[in-house]
Amino acid sequence: MNLTTQLLDASDPQNIEKAAALLRQGEVAAIPTETVYGLAANALDERAVAKIFEVKGRPSDNPLIVHIAEVDELKELTSRLPDAALELARRFWPGPLTMVLPSSSIVPALTRAGLDSVGIRLPAHPVARKLIKAAGVPLAAPSANISGRPSPTSAAHCFEDLAGRVQVILDGGPCNIGVESTVVSLTDGAPRVLRPGAVTPEQIKAAAGSVVIDPVVYQKPDPDAPVASPGVKHTHYAPKAEVVVLHGNWESCKRFLAKQAGEGVWALVFEEELADCPLSALSLGPSGSDETQAMRLFALLRELDEKGARQVYARAPRQEGVGLAVYNRLIRAAGFRQLAVDREGL
Ligand code: AMP
Ligand code: MG
Numbered sequence: 001m002n003l004t005t006q007l008l009d010a011s012d013p014q015n016i017e018k019a020a021a022l023l024r025q026g027e028v029a030a031i032p033t034e035t036v037y038g039l040a041a042n043a044l045d046e047r048a049v050a051k052i053f054e055v056k057g058r059p060s061d062n063p064l065i066v067h068i069a070e071v072d073e074l075k076e077l078t079s080r081l082p083d084a085a086l087e088l089a090r091r092f093w094p095g096p097l098t099m100v101l102p103s104s105s106i107v108p109a110l111t112r113a114g115l116d117s118v119g120i121r122l123p124a125h126p127v128a129r130k131l132i133k134a135a136g137v138p139l140a141a142p143s144a145n146i147s148g149r150p151s152p153t154s155a156a157h158c159f160e161d162l163a164g165r166v167q168v169i170l171d172g173g174p175c176n177i178g179v180e181s182t183v184v185s186l187t188d189g190a191p192r193v194l195r196p197g198a199v200t201p202e203q204i205k206a207a208a209g210s211v212v213i214d215p216v217v218y219q220k221p222d223p224d225a226p227v228a229s230p231g232v233k234h235t236h237y238a239p240k241a242e243v244v245v246l247h248g249n250w251e252s253c254k255r256f257l258a259k260q261a262g263e264g265v266w267a268l269v270f271e272e273e274l275a276d277c278p279l280s281a282l283s284l285g286p287s288g289s290d291e292t293q294a295m296r297l298f299a300l301l302r303e304l305d306e307k308g309a310r311q312v313y314a315r316a317p318r319q320e321g322v323g324l325a326v327y328n329r330l331i332r333a334a335g336f337r338q339l340a341v342d343r344e345g346l
Helices: 013-024 046-056 071-077 083-092 126-135 155-162 201-208 250-258 271-276 290-306 323-333
Strands: 006-009 029-031 038-042 065-067 097-102 117-121 168-171 182-185 192-195 242-247 265-270 280-285 311-315 338-340
Touching: 006 013, 013 029, 013 038, 013 126, 013 168, 029 126, 029 155, 038 046, 038 126, 071 083, 071 117, 083 097, 083 201, 155 168, 155 290, 242 323, 250 265, 250 271, 250 311, 265 271, 265 290, 271 280, 280 290, 290 323
Parallel strands: 006 168, 029 168, 065 117, 097 182, 242 311, 242 338, 265 280, 265 311
Antiparallel strands: 029 038, 097 117, 182 192
């Protein structure tokens, strides 16, 4: 692939039309959403969807999320709509919630990676919604990064990964959520969170009456067990550096970090700890602001690459609310390397 990549300002309606025309022709385009930037194509056109997998280098067993502009579109994409789905749509759409539902036959097998379910989301970002409407078709749109890399939260991140591989990147400014959507399965039983995001398990429970958090949210999936959400078993969000997530209070972490100093060794700490950190460090955001941490995380992982970091120690975010989404991405970026500095008496 050696295309000329245009970065187009999404505030100009002509540029939205340009991207929509490409999508109607069965091409791909990188687009802003409120979660992360997406690499979009017509979700109902198998040949267009194949280009997403090719451009990203995405494993073909990892299903794509289908983005719609109106709740009504749910009907033709699904074979059954549980009451809980309508309730969650009413409560959280447009917004960062993907629902996994029994698929109708109009969704190509490649879009759903051969599963009999399909992930559907109605995004809140005005550019994404205008574009879906202008394209006139639902858009499959995984994160617009090369598979395995941190997800892009700005048009510049998309350009880093996709220059020469796509014709158009629509620049809608930085993403205000910064982590991918919550994925909740409604195919049987209680709503099951497969991936945490800005819509929290607590909020889903309040709206739907119950919620289950799938163990894959916290753990490395067993390579031999069948997984509900195939995406979780692939390497994700990885910077070039080896990342280790540190559990423990700041005093214990500080003692541990002081012993790790060396060339290319960095720390990711909370805002209020930055001045006191014995290593070169970047701020995840205030310990009390999950939202800020979510918004910053992927850009920080890319920044660590630019700084030539080879070893990164990161403070563990809290595992509640939106913090659970930050924690989930960080342990994957760390390849599940975690250390309890208190317990080891370090
Ligand atoms: P991405 O679009 O790269 O943010 O990844 C999409 C995520 O949604 C992956 O973790 C997928 O495994 C998950 N997903 C999408 N469709 C389904 C589905 N039909 N069943 C289960 N998980 C899904
Ligand atoms: Mg992704």
